[in-house]
Amino acid sequence: MGRELRALDRRAHRGRGGRMKKCRVCRQPFEPRPPRALVCSEDCAGAFAVSKRLKEERRAEKAAQALERKDTKARKEDLKTLPQLLKEAQAAVNSYVRARDADLPCISCGKPPPDLSGLHAGRDAGHYRSVGAASHLRFNLDNIHAQCVSCNQFKAGNAADYRLGLIERIGLPRVEALEADYSVKKWDKDEVRAIRDEYRAKARELKREAAHV
Numbered sequence: 001m002g003r004e005l006r007a008l009d010r011r012a013h014r015g016r017g018g019r020m021k022k023c024r025v026c027r028q029p030f031e032p033r034p035p036r037a038l039v040c041s042e043d044c045a046g047a048f049a050v051s052k053r054l055k056e057e058r059r060a061e062k063a064a065q066a067l068e069r070k071d072t073k074a075r076k077e078d079l080k081t082l083p084q085l086l087k088e089a090q091a092a093v094n095s096y097v098r099a100r101d102a103d104l105p106c107i108s109c110g111k112p113p114p115d116l117s118g119l120h121a122g123r124d125a126g127h128y129r130s131v132g133a134a135s136h137l138r139f140n141l142d143n144i145h146a147q148c149v150s151c152n153q154f155k156a157g158n159a160a161d162y163r164l165g166l167i168e169r170i171g172l173p174r175v176e177a178l179e180a181d182y183s184v185k186k187w188d189k190d191e192v193r194a195i196r197d198e199y200r201a202k203a204r205e206l207k208r209e210a211a212h213v
Contacts, residue, residue: 089196094125096199099206101146107165108151108158124152136185
């Protein structure tokens, strides 16, 4: 009966040139009174209010869950030790170096870049002066270059040929500056976090650029 009355009402208003809308709940056409009305009847208004409240509750619940995840992530970050952060920062810098040197040959033996679709592209980020011997240079970009796995892992870094390749790439003065640097560096957590985050972003940017070439 209610639907029939609404249909009669719609026809009557069409005759008077009324502007019709679709009800947000039942999807039936109706003439809004007032003009900004979204539903056609009290029943639909009640259903609309319930639906709106449920959506708001779900939205609030999702926001609370997101905040909880953010807090949990922050707590986990605070609990990380300096060695853990150094490992993460080194991984970020190494990833950046591999992306930076993607088109360059191995710094030691001159082997050209392998198939870049493989894991780590078959390359390491090799240090000229090792992290163990010169930890203060572990993030120095003059000291880190793409190296084939064979040179880095099976030839102890192939240091003699690394030096020759390094001189050709960055020049003798910068190589000698690395070799003469025996400064002492004490890393702190905030500094290492900043390095990690910076080089994660730089690596992502280089990879994005490479994907669009």
